[in-house]
Amino acid sequence: MPSTTDPVTLAGAELAAHAPHLLDAFRDALPRATDVVTRRLLGAAWREDLGHARHILRPARRHGFDRVDLTGPVPATPSAALTDLGISDAGLATELTDAARNLALGYARRAGIDADLRARAAAAGAPDLYGLAATLAGDDQLILYERLATEGHNLHPCGRTRLGWRIPDLLAHDQESPQTRVGFVAVADRLHLGDDLGALLRDGYPWLPTPPAGYRLQPVHAWQLATVLPDRYADLFAARDLIPMGTATLRAAPTIALRTVLLEPDVHGQRRYLKLSLDIQVTSTRRTISVASTRNGPAISALLHRLLAGEPRVLLLPEVAGAAVTATGGRSRDISAIVRGGLTGALLPGEVAIPGSALVATSPVTGRSVLSELLTRAGLGPLEFLDRYAALLLPPLLRLAASGVGLEAHLQNSIPTFVDGVPHRIAFRDFAGLRLHLPRLAGAPPLWPGSVVGTADVDVMRAKLGYTALQAHLGELVTHLVDSGGLDEAAAWRAVRKVLDEARADPADHRFLTAPRVPHKALVRMRLADGGGSGGGGTDTYVPVHNPLHAS
Structure with missing residues (x-):
């Protein structure tokens, strides 16, 4: 077997067999991908004060919330960086190597995606990617832009980790893939928990099969259905508690x-x-x-709609139904599904929706970032744009916090919309990671027993908001505008602080968010403590970082 630390050797044979046209591009992209993963690891180690990071790293520049720029060469591989840091963790080394491999493949696949988008923009007479997106429906806009967010999570060094997928799986189902599929199983009523998702979907897709009497139709990701269920649920298939529904599928686009x-x-x-x-x-x-x-998704969606009533510049992608299969042996998470509403009919003429994770991506039409295209469209300078953007993002989040809801408003869950490039509205999606401060929340919905979203500690709710909205979200935009748009960083954080001061924030929340040091989610520390690959959604670990909003 090839060494698990050699992505080229691991991926080469499979690429040669399944996508030989990508092999050279993959090899060319691997140094860049490895460098990105290594620098993110070292940056996280600096913020989280891990190993020897503070002794061996000499940042060329420091940004707000202890983000650092590391110029000059770095170790050749993430594994070598771990060694230099004095961190010995074979599992993390494997995950980082996997992330670099997958990022290199993502870069290689972008060449075809970019060429297609340039051709489509030329055919539409669009001078930039925004002009092409404006010709599409809202959800198609999202997919167009999401495929450009190649590097994944902007702070996590394992942003492109996909442990469990081989090269053919990446080609079929990863975010650069034009299409994946959803399959179905029939679930015996006694094991089905929640809403009848099959009945809901059959209303729109009448060709879907009707399950036998005493069963519910449940959607399953095509990879999960083909790879995980046959072995893990062999007993339930043998007992006819689960019945595969043949070739019934729906086409779908990965996000x-x-x-x-x-x-x-x-x-x-x-x-x-x-x-x-x-x-x-x-x-x-x-x-x-x-x-x-x-079970919580639909109830929390209804709660958010109630709390945000009267906010004309906020949209929610509601979770309208959900269901799971209850099975023994810790298998209650594997066939769960949630139906979420989209942007169909929600956008105004000329309004363009862009997932936050794509704002700093490179547009294949102009070669500039998506954010740079917006500045040109809007005719705004970086500081004025940031001021308008922060005034769109923060007030509804602070209003929710005052009611007891810490929304997880990082880039991936936030969808700002624009008219002529100017920030116009903002949509939020995926509410599984928020935190509800139950003592503060009036009319809290009943939560499923053991739910991690409820907390009696108000600082848990505040930390969720501060880390996602201010550090991971606005922090990324500020850093990008400083690096590419000539924005003065101190002026940027003064503008954000002004928005915070003028918003309807609870005074204690305001003091927390503007304190000299604030909690930063310790992504690598959590991974090292957890051992990697746990269920997710549990207790977060934070470290203090310097807050640029304190002095602003």
């Missing part, structure tokens, strides 16, 4: 979240998203779905 897919249009012209269990490790978590998430 950056992988386990969340956009379904093909139904007979009513509507498009919905399915969040499906996917038993692979992405970042540090296996992406299956808890029973609690399937």
